[in-house]
Amino acid sequence: MHVILEQLINGLTIGSFYALIALGYSMVYGVLKLINFAHGDFFTLGSYLGYTVLVFGSALITSHFGLWGGLIVAMTVAAVSLAAVGLIVERLAYRPVYPAGRLPAVVSALGASIFLQNTIMVIWGPRFQAYPSKLIPNVHLQLGDIHITLLQILILLMSFILMGSLYFIVQKTTFGAAIRATALDRDTASLMGININKVIFFVFTLGPALGAMTGIMVGMYYRQISFTMGWNYGLKAFTASVLGGIGNIPGAMLGGLILGVLEMLGAAYISAAWKDVFVFLILILVLIFRPTGILGEKLAEKV
Amino acid sequence: MESIKPSGIKSIATSQRAQILIVIGAFMAYPFFASDYFIDIAFFFGIYALLGLSLNIVLGEVGLFDLGHAGFYAIGAYTTAILNTKFGIPILVLLPISALAAALFAYIVCSPVIHLQGDYLLIVTLGMGEIVRLALINNPFDLTGGPNGVFGIDFPSLGGGLFIDSSIEFYYLIWIIVALSILGLIRLQNSRIGRAWNYIREDETAASANGVDVKNYKLLAFVLGAALAGVAGNVYASKLMCVSPESFTFWESCLMFCIVLIGGMGSIPGVLIGAAFISLFPEIFRPFAMYRMLVFGSAMMLMMMFRPGGFWPRKRGAVEFRSILGAPGRDDG
Numbered sequence: 001m002h003v004i005l006e007q008l009i010n011g012l013t014i015g016s017f018y019a020l021i022a023l024g025y026s027m028v029y030g031v032l033k034l035i036n037f038a039h040g041d042f043f044t045l046g047s048y049l050g051y052t053v054l055v056f057g058s059a060l061i062t063s064h065f066g067l068w069g070g071l072i073v074a075m076t077v078a079a080v081s082l083a084a085v086g087l088i089v090e091r092l093a094y095r096p097v098y099p100a101g102r103l104p105a106v107v108s109a110l111g112a113s114i115f116l117q118n119t120i121m122v123i124w125g126p127r128f129q130a131y132p133s134k135l136i137p138n139v140h141l142q143l144g145d146i147h148i149t150l151l152q153i154l155i156l157l158m159s160f161i162l163m164g165s166l167y168f169i170v171q172k173t174t175f176g177a178a179i180r181a182t183a184l185d186r187d188t189a190s191l192m193g194i195n196i197n198k199v200i201f202f203v204f205t206l207g208p209a210l211g212a213m214t215g216i217m218v219g220m221y222y223r224q225i226s227f228t229m230g231w232n233y234g235l236k237a238f239t240a241s242v243l244g245g246i247g248n249i250p251g252a253m254l255g256g257l258i259l260g261v262l263e264m265l266g267a268a269y270i271s272a273a274w275k276d277v278f279v280f281l282i283l284i285l286v287l288i289f290r291p292t293g294i295l296g297e298k299l300a301e302k303v
Numbered sequence: 304m305e306s307i308k309p310s311g312i313k314s315i316a317t318s319q320r321a322q323i324l325i326v327i328g329a330f331m332a333y334p335f336f337a338s339d340y341f342i343d344i345a346f347f348f349g350i351y352a353l354l355g356l357s358l359n360i361v362l363g364e365v366g367l368f369d370l371g372h373a374g375f376y377a378i379g380a381y382t383t384a385i386l387n388t389k390f391g392i393p394i395l396v397l398l399p400i401s402a403l404a405a406a407l408f409a410y411i412v413c414s415p416v417i418h419l420q421g422d423y424l425l426i427v428t429l430g431m432g433e434i435v436r437l438a439l440i441n442n443p444f445d446l447t448g449g450p451n452g453v454f455g456i457d458f459p460s461l462g463g464g465l466f467i468d469s470s471i472e473f474y475y476l477i478w479i480i481v482a483l484s485i486l487g488l489i490r491l492q493n494s495r496i497g498r499a500w501n502y503i504r505e506d507e508t509a510a511s512a513n514g515v516d517v518k519n520y521k522l523l524a525f526v527l528g529a530a531l532a533g534v535a536g537n538v539y540a541s542k543l544m545c546v547s548p549e550s551f552t553f554w555e556s557c558l559m560f561c562i563v564l565i566g567g568m569g570s571i572p573g574v575l576i577g578a579a580f581i582s583l584f585p586e587i588f589r590p591f592a593m594y595r596m597l598v599f600g601s602a603m604m605l606m607m608m609f610r611p612g613g614f615w616p617r618k619r620g621a622v623e624f625r626s627i628l629g630a631p632g633r634d635d636g
Contacts, residue, residue, distance in 0.1 A: 035422065037557075093604045100611030107564045110557055111603025118596040235433070235553060242426045273441045280430035280437075288415055291423050 002145035015260020016159035021237035024207030030183030030247035040234020046212020086208030245293030349477035355562035357531030363569035366504030368425035371432025375529035377551035379536025405533025452547030567613025
């Protein structure tokens with residue numbers, strides 16, 4: 001029994017990574033109907049920036065703000081920088097291509113992804129980088145039979161706070177209503193007086209910022225980062241957002257968590273080597289029987 | 304709709320015929336002026352041209368988003384590799400068998416998902432491509448050799464002790480296959496099937512209302528596209544003498560997608576240009592070393608800014624394309 005519970009917690013931890021990255025894909029897709037292939041690389045870039053701050057700036061920052069302060073500074077620096085990078089990429093790579101339609105934008109997005117990935121490689125080098133090991137005290141909590149590390153609790157707490165606040169913004173505020181309206185029908189929304197550019201600004205700053213924070217959390221959790229990891233996480237996160245119903249923000253969160261839990265349960269009970277196959281099979285089955293994803297009802301494809 | 308031409312080949316004007324002859328002549332003469340290294344680059348240009356042509360059937364002609372095409376390529380390559388190393392079947396005999404295996408695989412896996420639209424089809428094909436790759440890594444039934452792949456594949460034998468084993472011979476092999484495929488595809492573009500495909504691409508509902516069997520025509524596109532990718536896999540496997548899962552990643556599918564879009568959807572000369580860009584560009588910019596992929600990525604973005612319809616859009620489709628590309632809000636592309 002305790003194996004299931006532990007795997008559930010591991011699954012939720014990984015799932016929250018997927019969910020946070022998936023949000024970036026889903027928001028951009030909802031507003032622009034564009035698969036932002038560069039999003040995985042936003043995540044990687046955030047992770048590397050956090051790494052730089054924590055490794056090279058740690059002595060300075062931690063002496064002023066303490067350990068937790070250092071983490072917060074790293075998160076903030078990464079999030080703010082990536083928000084800026086997101087905006088620049090939108091301006092330079094996507095905006096000039098929008099009028100031409102969706103498929104040229106896919107190539108442009110892939111181009112942006114190659115560009116970012118290789119920028120990271122040129123700056124930080126092609127080898128793996130390791131996050132500092134003693135960032136978070138290595139404390140285990142024992143709840144009955146279940147082990148949880150402090151880091152896991154912290155990651156879960158933080159991702160649920162981030163997701164919760166995004167959920168609140170999108171579902172409860174007026175601006176959130178504008179985002180949802182834009183996702184449903186961009187032309188009508190702009191006719192109703194919604195400033196589409198503001199919505200685009202929002203999704204292209206918040207998505208990459210969330211991705212960057214996830215990048216730091218992944219760095220702390222696995223301690224090893226590489227310049228190509230954006231592809232893998234991006235692929236999984238994109239899968240998660242489709243699973244939940246692409247363009248749908250609660251769907252992306254749910255999809256990410258489900259994907260993480262399925263992956264961990266698959267690894268524990270079926271086979272660790274086949275866990276990704278298992279994940280993709282579930283995805284295909286869901287799409288065959290429910291082509292719009294779990295929560296994607298409202299965004300059925302127009303005929 | 305435009306008038307039906309009896310044959311695409313006959314309708315080519317004389318001046319165009321001269322140009323085509325020059326291009327063919329250049330391709331035939333090229334290996335006599337180039338070193339083995341550059342002949343090999345041209346060989347891979349041929350492989351990418353064949354892969355681009357195969358994806359062009361699915362993506363260009365029918366407008367189906369397929370981001371898992373490397374899976375079909377992998378099935379072709381591994382069919383050749385396994386049957387050749389385990390049973391010693393000659394490579395050229397395996398050429399049609401690999402095509403059939405990839406086609407059969409496409410038929411089986413695409414049948415249940417063919418009703419999906421746009422991006423949902425994209426993610427399902429992406430998932431399938433990944434499943435193929437992961438399955439190859441996991442070495443089912445001890446057939447695929449896991450992450451290392453399969454080694455020791457023969458060169459194609461022509462009988463009588465003659466083997467296709469030098470760079471020049473492989474160059475001619477792949478480009479003869481590409482040329483034959485192009486001839487076949489031109490015929491197909493102007494046939495009833497080609498027109499049905501384009502009709503589905505432009506307006507699926509109208510096509511189905513006019514009695515086009517949408518589901519089966521889409522499946523046919525996948526099956527033919529996969530067969531051609533299987534052929535490419537066969538030649539690739541015998542050229543490299545080994546296959547491994549890392550040759551068939553998601554990245555490879557993305558490259559094929561870019562070949563078709565950079566060239567111009569549904570345009571055969573466009574696909575050749577796209578393949579040239581993808582295969583030659585990183586080689587030409589090799590002196591830039593670390594920065595060449597940076598330049599490559601920027602070139603992709605710039606290209607889409609200035610020629611969003613592709614480098615050589617299909618002429619007949621020029622009017623038709625505007626309807627796809629001019630409507631960014633449309634979901635099913």
